[in-house]
Amino acid sequence: QKEVEQNSGPLSVPEGAIASLNCTYSDRGSQSFFWYRQYSGKSPELIMFIYSNGDKEDGRFTAQLNKASQYVSLLIRDSQPSDSATYLCAGGANDYKLSFGAGTTVTVRA
């Protein structure tokens, strides 16, 4: 079993809609969580990180963490065609490494 699992994609949403991405993790020692966006042929770009239970908002992005349920999510509001990419969820414990999910590919239809 992978340490970090992401909901299988691909995910297609119309422009202006909310894209919802989910991630579960198995290591209860994980304390910090990250969302990266990766465009085709490019490297991952950090877009959000969350360490505490609850919600964290940054512009059109909201990350949610529920440690009891071992669940992390990312909401993208008012989705734009430029949001079309693969989104990677990653978890980190106190061991200086990140465990990545397989990624969810999002396509925003104009």
Place this chain on the structure above:
Amino acid sequence: KAGVTQTPRYLIKTRGQQVTLSCSPISGHRSVSWYQQTPGQGLQFLFEYFSETQRNKGNFPGRFSGRQFSNSRSEMNVSTLELGDSALYLCASSLDGQPQHFGDGTRLSIL
């Protein structure tokens, strides 16, 4: 502020050769991590260095090694290259482990 710089961007090698990849972290960052990304396995952790010390290592064979210099620049070396080593090798830097910022990567192709 300059980002993480990886060189070279592309490499073509043949089986049995060895290769050295370089990574310069964001100024002030002392932690450097290396990852391998392939279509089948996704992003997998190789190792992490902080102040010239390896603090963690992933499940890769001993052919994969790394080091970090006093200026925080890091190199990774892969010896006796195999076809399966073809991948995008990513370096990420951080102040002390998290959050990590990635460089553009080195795409390694083995013929």
